[in-house]
């Protein structure tokens with residue numbers, strides 16, 4: 564592992580991979596910190612499969628979203644530092660005891676070197692599962708290339724199309740360009756494993772910013788492909804700093820959400836899912852059809 568850290572687009576250059584090194588902007592230090600892990604049955608159907616997806620929620624995050632529902636561990640770092648051997652123990656438990664379908668790395672970017680080392684240890688024992696790289700999409704292509712072995716399926720958000728919003732809401736300069744490049748990379752390399760597609764793009768509709776979700780869908784359809792599986796999500800709930808920051812202090816309206824689901828259909832996205840509007844009805848229907856599947860909150 565080499566300092567300075569430039570794993571995410573922020574490239575803060577922290578000297579963090581040594582004893583006594585300073586944590587990075589994201590708060591990550593020289594050990595992987597985990598908040599929780601376990602089988603999860605609320606992901607998109609090919610990711611959940613029959614036995615659930617083995618989610619590993621990492622503490623810290625490369626963005627700071629003012630509406631984050633996971634702020635105790637994403638902003639404030641709740642969780643437990645693990646050695647690489649302990650991280651491998653967690654992954655082994657998920658694979659062997661829980662028999663999950665895949666390892667679902669939730670916001671793993673600051674810890675990729677440790678995950679790769681743990682995966683190598685397990686591979687020597689013959690313990691292998693496909694990896695889902697589950698993130699905000701705020702990624703560097705160079706990092707994706709280097710850690711491509713940890714990305715059988717990219718489960719990436721396309722959250723903003725405007726840098727102004729990305730900075731105001733998530734302190735993420737250059738988000739749109741980074742996330743779009745990451746999405747293009749994941750689709751361009753093809754692959755996928757078994758039932759897992761190489762890429763699923765999540766479109767979380769944000770209050771007051773439905774236009775950005777539509778812009779991202781338009782970009783995806785024209786610059787990448789309308790064959791990309793998209794997951795349009797209505798589950799935004801004001802939390803944390805959003806409670807005092809309009810327009811993020813309110814849920815998405817039915818009209819806003821409808822404008823995005825209509826756009827997804829108009830742009831020809833047929834491989835994907837759309838959540839029911841009512842928060843109490845967290846169902847995913849296949850885009851263009853009327854089939855449902857349970858779908859819970861992921862982050």
Ligand code: SF4
Nearest residue numbers: 568571574575587589
């Ligand atoms: S992952 Fe964290 S430490 Fe590394 S460049 Fe990004 S913000 Fe800095």
